[in-house]
Amino acid sequence: MKFVRNVFSLAAVCALMFSLVGCLGSDKFEQEVSKETGAIKLVREIQRGDYDVISTAELKALLDSKAEVLVIDTMPYEASYKKEHVPGAKQFLFPIPDMDEWDVTKTDGKTQEQFVEMLGPDKDKEIVVYCGFVKCSRSHNGAAWAKKLGYTNVKRYPGGIFAWKGAKYPVGSVK
Template identity: 30%
Template sequence: MKSITRFIGSSVLSLLTLLLLLAAAMPVFAADADFKTVSSEVLRDMLEEKRVFTLVDARTNDEYQVAHLVNAISIPDKEFDKNIALLPRDKGALIVFYCNGVKCGKSKKVAAKAREAGYTNLTVYADGFPVWEEKGYPIVAGPEYAKKIETTKFTPAQLKQILAEKKDAYVLVDVRDEFEFAEGHIEGAINIPAETFAAKSGVLPKGKGIIVYCNSGGRSYSAYRKLMKLAYPSIFQSILAEWKEAGFPVVKSKL
């Protein structure tokens, strides 16, 4: 009987210990929870209606200077402590954070630091600057915004060799319209039209090289710039017209 009593007592003690450990762990889980998010359209309406909130650009200062959302203030992750005074005194005031899209973690990092500082009404604009810009919503552009960039290009011969020997290390993206893609594209390519490229870029892995192409270079140049803003580390451009001129084949697909 005594052994049973000891067993029950030991079990209860173990259960209480487990409950205490879980209770201690709960704040950690809460701290890691995702933040509320806001869509591009809702954020646009908030700005147009002049709602009272603080909009925080969590990207680098250089990126902020090139272009940023209207009314945004710059608080990069590594400079949070230095710039915390820019946040409202009211710890319950609404603050919206953004960076360079769904694969950019800077907005959540800065929001987490704001939460640690006691702020409670925090929201993340997950689509970020590239999608906002793509939708044609208002931005503040600096003198470097329209500066032309030099893309890294693959010749038709280089692209053909890559597709034959290293295709698993790259993703080939046709940025033309869907009907153009159906009429003839490079085999193995996926289709993400340039007009919605940033919004749909989440399917592209950052661990691979991304090759964008269009007929003559204009739309793939635009997609290339968007990939840069989305912080893709390995980006390349090719031209479909040159591919065809080299005598290389295209394949058709159904709409």
């Protein structure tokens, strides 16, 4: 009888341990679903926009090489760009939802012609567009519009200013 009780107790403890491990580990599964959702959203935006991507380390190396590159911050001027941005970046606001048609009410009153002026006449110049972080799609709109306007060497920096700061790289600001 004592043997049966010990086996039963051991089985109960094991069952409790396995159930706790399952409970503790379930959060990891939910996190993975969230990561997958974000990754698929990013890939689909890249496919729709027909641009390339660049990582934080690649952008830092590109800037350090002194290559001629136009970096565009698509975040709001006062709330974000003015406080911190990738050094040397120019600012041009784009909205978060897809902007299929140019809408000056969503670009802080700026026109398509002003965007083209910022991009310049060289359609093969390297252009990197970013916003705040991976889930933010302002950079998608900026990169997609650069491609629509005929620029061929357009990259989106999906990590944005959060990844830049997370890598402990210096930021620029407007005084």
